Amino acid sequence: MKIWTVANQKGGVGKTTTTVTLGGILAQKNQRVLLIDTDPHASLSYYFGIDSEALTKSTYDIFVDDGPITKDRVLDCLCxxxxxxxxxxxxxxxxxTLDRKLGAKSGMGLVLTKALNAVADEFDYVLIDCPPVLGVLMxxxxxxxxxxxxxxxxxxxxxxxxxRMMHTLEIMSKSLNKMFDALIVPTMYDKRVNAAKEAYAALKSDYGEATWKSTxxxxxxxxxxxxxxxxxxIYAPRSRGxxxxxxxxxxxxxx
Known part of the structure; x- marks a missing residue:
């Protein structure tokens, strides 16, 4: 099972679009795909017509319910x-509310890891859509x-x-004792606009091999x-996007 996290501490840059689109392409290839929405705004959930206010189980329950994190418990929360x-x-x-409730509680940084370990044989790919805030969820x-x-x-x-995001990854790499394999994906690129060309050039100059060579x-x-x-x-398979x-x-x- 491959697990990819889509993250940036700035909103409106295409995190949810990236998560949904890559997930959709993988599913079309008959891969078993799980998309995890960790943003309280629930944009990923709403994208698929899931009304977050009508849910009885969600990502939240994975974090707050007592007891071991079992496969059945995780699968029961999926839509x-x-x-x-x-x-x-x-x-x-x-x-x-998770940061206020659980931020200081020991072991809260590994809840998703345990949940995904429990369903590792159920999925080929997992994509996690993050909120634009560094906290328990990210x-x-x-x-x-x-x-x-x-x-x-x-x-x-x-x-x-x-x-700011790349600095956060440096800090978290040391905290988690884990090397991150990160790829910067330039989005919303308009080749007709000079400012977009200049921004893309700056990305490649500042971050080199960490930047995807396309847009x-x-x-x-x-x-x-x-x-x-x-x-x-699926909606527009021949589109540029x-x-x-x-x-x-x-x-x-x-x-």
Whole structure:
């Protein structure tokens, strides 16, 4: 089972789109995929038509329920999607209270690791969508993963946020005694705009091999796909966005 965490401490850079799209492409390849929503805003959950306010079980319950984290306990929290092999561990607003409730409690950084170990034989890939805040949830997502994807909008304010995220990864690497395999993914790239070209050039200059050598373009089909509650690879398989993420996945699978 491969576990990828999608994280950035800046919002609106394409984390959920990246998680959903890569998950959709993998599911189309008949891979068994679990998407985990750890953001209290529950954008990933809503993308698939899951009403977080109507849920009886969610990611929150994995953290707060007493007792051992068993396979049945984790599977009981999952929601199916339109794709037979794609499942979602959904989020609720209650996740926003975890740092206050559990932040100082011993062992809380490994809850997701234990949950994923319990279902390791059920899935081929797990993608974790993170909130834009360093706390219990992001720490869990970083501790559990094999690779980190850092989507970054190709504009200069987003690059400033990236500096903070990369510094966080340095700190967490030491804290967890774990080397992170991180790939920066330039998103929302518009080749017609000089500022976007300059931002992409700055990414490659500042972060070198850590930056993906291609980009995710601006594509209105992403918005249409989310309204249809369907990954763009299914909604518009010939779109620029679907092609770009397919290219990204091919590279990730060979790294």
């Amino acid at each position: 199916p999607t339109k794709l037979d092999t794609l499942f979602v561990l959904p989020a609720t607003m209650n996740l926003a 720490v869990n997502a970083l501790a559990a993963c094999h690779r980190i994807l850092v989507p970054v909008q190709t504009e200069f304010l987003a690059l400033k946020g990236l500096d 995710i373009p601006v594509d209105t089909r992403f918005r249409e796909a989310s309204q249809a509650q369907t990954p763009i690879s 679907a092609y770009a993420y397919t290219k990204l996945l091919l590279e990730l699978e060979t790294l």
